[in-house]
Amino acid sequence: MxxxxxxxxxxxxxxxxxxxxxxxxxxxxxxxxxxxxxxxxxxxxxxxxxxxxxxxxxxxxxxxxxxxxxxxxxxxxxxxxxxxxxxxxxxxxxxxxxxxxxxxxTADRTAAASALSVRALARSDARVLAVLGTGPQARSHALFVAPTRPFEEIRVGGRDPHKVADLVEDLARQGVVARGCTIDGALRDADVVCAATSTLRPLVDLESVAPGAHVVSVGYVPEGREVDPALLTRSQLVVEHRETALAPFPVGSNDLAELVARGKIHPDAVDELGEILCGLRPGRTADDQPTVYKSVGVAxxxxxxxxxxxxxxxxxxxxxxxxx
Structure with a gap:
């Protein structure tokens, strides 16, 4: 061994x-x-x-x-x-x-899958990347997602300005130039959003991001919510695995499972990332519709x-x- x-x-x-x-x-x-x-x-x-x-x-x-x-x-x-x-x-x-x-x-495989979702679903003209959070997942997402598009601006948003500054400095040492912001400042008109937080209340909504934005949500805590329900119900939704993602916590995503239970989302309308990657389902279907990749992590x-x-x-x- x-x-x-x-x-x-x-x-x-x-x-x-x-x-x-x-x-x-x-x-x-x-x-x-x-x-x-x-x-x-x-x-x-x-x-x-x-x-x-x-x-x-x-x-x-x-x-x-x-x-x-x-x-x-x-x-x-x-x-x-x-x-x-x-x-x-x-x-x-x-x-x-x-x-x-x-x-x-855990950090890097999650970010690698998120980068695949950005390749497949983000608009080709995406120019602003917002990374929410300051932990290992946020760091990995900045490093893995930055090369997927010719981003003109990369923003790191967090609640603690000292942690934001530390992450920005760390990314600079890795060759990724980013600007530290508040969460609201990072989100403003962003084309791609990677949320990697432990928030309990939604941070990302329809009004805060650019039209047709691609949102990645990897925050995974009991009762946690990163994306506003109105954005989820109006987006093309992509998950790793339908059966897993639409189950209640700790298997799946509470926010998606609740919307399915209330009839706001039909399971058949949710795409799997693997289906898109192998051509079983199409990628982005409309330039002006948001896309959301909700990750719960699969083994x-x-x-x-x-x-x-x-x-x-x-x-x-x-x-x-x-x-x-």
Whole structure:
């Protein structure tokens, strides 16, 4: 078994390879070549939860499972709200091949899928990118989404100006020039919005973004809402997996599930990202209609990222070999 810590995972997780692997995983999920049972979670009172997320991708030939904790209150004490570990198994005999840190994987595989949604759904003339949030997901989204369009302006919006400034400086070191803003300032007439927050009340509505904007929403906390219901009901909606996304929390998205239950959204009208990527459903259908990609995270994305990391580790000899 190969043990890979956070530094090793970060060094081995090539962004281009990750985007391609996640695209394959999304197509597998939408065409029946992946096995992804619903996420299960144990609640830890009112402060957090522990989720288990197993998956198999036939095309990628990977079997993996992620254990993830979500503690929304950790941000108040400068501790990550999401923490994870991933185990990778050999599909031919079930033997344990690797155990790796899952925090970098979670942030980057989510952003890679979001970047695929921007490629497929954002208007070709999109010029302003708004990233909402200041945590690892916001950072990864800025890095992965920035190359998808010739953006003339990238804005980072958050509640804490010091955290906004820190993220802007960090992105500059990675070659992404961004401007720090308030959340409202970042949203104003933005063509592409990536919301990666722990908000309980909607931040993104029809009036705050440009006509035909593409919105990515990855915030995932109990009772959390990032996108106004009026925007959701008037948008072309895209998810990773209908059955998953339209289920109640902790499996799916509360905001979408409630709108389906109230008859405001019909499940058949919701597209899957993999369906769009392989041509089973069209991409953007109207330039003036908003598009929303609502991500709840699916385990086959973790499996795809873990496969990229493990292949690179085996090529380079990275990590530590252990026998349990």
């Amino acid at each position: 190969r043990l890979l810590d956070r530094a090793a995972v970060r060094a081995l997780l090539d962004p281009d390879a990750l985007v391609e692997a996640v695209a394959t995983a999304m197509i597998d999920l939408s065409t029946g070549r992946a096995s992804v049972p619903p996420r299960v979670a144990a609640r830890v009172g009112e402060i957090g939860l522990l989720a288990a997320m197993p998956a198999y991708s036939g095309t990628l030939g990977v079997v993996a499972a992620k254990l993830l904790t979500v503690y929304p209150g950790n941000g108040a004490v400068d501790r990550p709200s999401h923490q994870a570990v991933i185990a990778v198994f050999a599909p031919e005999d079930g033997s344990l091949r690797a155990l790796m840190d899952g925090d970098v994987v 086959v994305q973790d499996a795809a990222a873990a496969a990229v990391v493990l292949a690179a580790a085996e090529r380079t000899g990275a990590g530590v070999e252990l026998a349990l």
